[in-house]
Amino acid sequence: MTEMIANLDYQVFQWLNDFAGRDTFLNEVMRFFAERAEYIMIAGIILYWFTRTRDNRMMAIQSLIATAVGFGTSALIAHFFYRDRPFVDHVVYQLVPHAANASFPSDHATAAFAIAMTFYIVRKREGNVWLVFAALIAISRVWTGVHYPIDILAGACLGMVTAWVVHRVCQNWTFANRVLQACIEMYERVECKILPKKQTREM
Numbered sequence: 001m002t003e004m005i006a007n008l009d010y011q012v013f014q015w016l017n018d019f020a021g022r023d024t025f026l027n028e029v030m031r032f033f034a035e036r037a038e039y040i041m042i043a044g045i046i047l048y049w050f051t052r053t054r055d056n057r058m059m060a061i062q063s064l065i066a067t068a069v070g071f072g073t074s075a076l077i078a079h080f081f082y083r084d085r086p087f088v089d090h091v092v093y094q095l096v097p098h099a100a101n102a103s104f105p106s107d108h109a110t111a112a113f114a115i116a117m118t119f120y121i122v123r124k125r126e127g128n129v130w131l132v133f134a135a136l137i138a139i140s141r142v143w144t145g146v147h148y149p150i151d152i153l154a155g156a157c158l159g160m161v162t163a164w165v166v167h168r169v170c171q172n173w174t175f176a177n178r179v180l181q182a183c184i185e186m187y188e189r190v191e192c193k194i195l196p197k198k199q200t201r202e203m
Helices: 002-017 024-035 037-049 054-080 107-122 124-143 149-172 174-194
Strands: none
Touching: 002 124, 002 149, 024 037, 024 124, 037 054, 037 107, 037 124, 054 107, 054 149, 054 174, 107 124, 107 149, 124 149, 149 174
């Protein structure tokens, strides 16, 4: 069973990665999503934070917490279930440079879906767009030859589950909610002192 799944995983990887050798006009797009699109998600967190609504700021904090928890969990999984990158064991179209470290699960997919799922939980309409964006990041990591599909699926599941758990904890655990609210209030006090009064009234 395990061997069958591994074979299917490689077949899907090979099918998707082969596009890098045929449809080269898309390679630059995939390189962008594989290497730089994550910065747009970070910019999204910053943008939501500076819209200065309490819900958006809580959402931004939760997305960062979910990403951090996801990364920590991913590191533990990689330690106990180490898997080589595709380019270590196979001849692939590798479009982006990458260290030959653990492939499973994908940190990029974990972070992208942790952020996108947090946005979706709070702001569903915009969240759908972010989830599509996260999916493109995930697909690009296979296209460019640095991850297997199962690495991506595991990272995506980990990111979404982490986002949901963090949101539920922050929403239902009074202590956690109060701590986050206190952090936001502390920041806003400082912000009110730094920004002109006209701007702080818009908060």
